[in-house]
Amino acid sequence: MSGFKLLPTPLESLVVFVCMLMSVGNLLSHQHGSGVNKVFVKEHDDAVLPCSLSTRENLGGMLFDWRKNGQKDGQKEVFLYDAGNHYNNGRQGQDKQFKGRVSHFQGQLMNGNASIKIQNAKMADSGIYSCDFPKLQPSQTFSIELVVELTLKDRSGEIPGTCPEPYIKTLNDTKDGLLLQCEVRGASLEPKIRWQDSAGNILPSEEKVSERGGLYYVTLKTAVTKTDHYRCVVTQEDIGHQIDAETFVPFYEKLCEDRSVGWLFGGIVIGAAVVAVVLALLVATKCITVTCDPGKLMLCIVSIYINTLFRYYRNIV
Ligand SMILES: *[C@@H]1O[C@H](CO)[C@@H](O)[C@H](O)[C@H]1NC(C)=O
Ligand SMILES: *[C@@H]1O[C@H](CO)[C@@H](O)[C@H](O)[C@H]1NC(C)=O
Numbered sequence: 001m002s003g004f005k006l007l008p009t010p011l012e013s014l015v016v017f018v019c020m021l022m023s024v025g026n027l028l029s030h031q032h033g034s035g036v037n038k039v040f041v042k043e044h045d046d047a048v049l050p051c052s053l054s055t056r057e058n059l060g061g062m063l064f065d066w067r068k069n070g071q072k073d074g075q076k077e078v079f080l081y082d083a084g085n086h087y088n089n090g091r092q093g094q095d096k097q098f099k100g101r102v103s104h105f106q107g108q109l110m111n112g113n114a115s116i117k118i119q120n121a122k123m124a125d126s127g128i129y130s131c132d133f134p135k136l137q138p139s140q141t142f143s144i145e146l147v148v149e150l151t152l153k154d155r156s157g158e159i160p161g162t163c164p165e166p167y168i169k170t171l172n173d174t175k176d177g178l179l180l181q182c183e184v185r186g187a188s189l190e191p192k193i194r195w196q197d198s199a200g201n202i203l204p205s206e207e208k209v210s211e212r213g214g215l216y217y218v219t220l221k222t223a224v225t226k227t228d229h230y231r232c233v234v235t236q237e238d239i240g241h242q243i244d245a246e247t248f249v250p251f252y253e254k255l256c257e258d259r260s261v262g263w264l265f266g267g268i269v270i271g272a273a274v275v276a277v278v279l280a281l282l283v284a285t286k287c288i289t290v291t292c293d294p295g296k297l298m299l300c301i302v303s304i305y306i307n308t309l310f311r312y313y314r315n316i317v
Contacts, residue, residue, distance in 0.1 A: 059112055065134065166245050
């Protein structure tokens with residue numbers, strides 16, 4: 001008798017209690033379709049929404065109904081299968097959002113698998129779906145959340161509220177470089193703005209945001225010091241919208257720091273260029289007949305002179 005205990009120890013009661021809680025939890029989650037299952041899919045990819053009966057009973061002759069919960073427009077009919085009769089073989093009633101895009105897995109029905117595939121997932125497909133077996137005893141409903149992950153692209157015209165192309169302005173030459181300003185005028189969703197160079201590096205910049213009448217006005221300034229294509233990129237992640245504007249900033253290397261040396265050098269360049277141009281004109285008007293390669297060489301030298309001259313003048317103007 002010494003091996004028997006009539007009353008459980010506190011630890012044993014705790015274990016029993018936890019086990020009971022867990023089985024109740026299991027039972028509940030079973031009835032509610034094991035919570036909300038989340039499915040993530042990229043925009044334009046196909047989404048498989050899973051729904052299976054644990055009993056694996058053959059669904060061939062049964063009824064199951066997929067609906068999407070909407071906020072405003074209530075529930076939308078996504079897919080209904082009734083003993084072989086469904087939206088892809090003549091049955092009416094499917095919501096137009098899903099027309100021609102939803103199919104079931106015929107070969108899986110005998111395994112109790114009522115999963116569906118939605119082709120070419122769109123933003124609007126995101127949300128909570130229910131998979132319902134209304135004729136089962138007891139009836140069963142499963143919830144599945146579909147999350148369509150947006151790819152960033154220019155969605156102007158596709159959806160309302162997209163930010164228009166930003167404006168780029170070149171401001172002052174400062175000690176830090178040439179100041180570029182990017183401006184967004186009136187975005188209804190707060191945008192994220194960044195300046196980047198042609199290699200995609202994000203540039204340090206200074207942002208100012210103001211809000212007027214529910215619209216966001218943002219300016220972003222950055223100082224640049226190198227010749228490059230600079231892009232101002234505006235992103236509205238919530239709606240997958242991205243738009244940018246680009247500007248090319250040329251920096252001409254300074255030939256001379258000292259202006260007087262500059263002029264002297266300029267004089268030489270001009271003189272040489274004049275000679276070269278005259279030569280070129282003579283060649284062109286055939287006053288001098290060029291019959292061999294040295295002529296081409298001369299033309300080449302002429303163009304180099306003219307080029308240098310142009311660069312020099314652009315630099316000092
Ligand atoms: C149901 O069928 C789909 C499509 O073939 C499959 O991806 C899924 O894994 C199946 N589910 C179960 C529980 O077998
Ligand atoms: C340019 O710089 C000067 C002096 O640094 C300043 O007074 C002026 O407001 C600046 N202009 C712009 C457009 O930022």
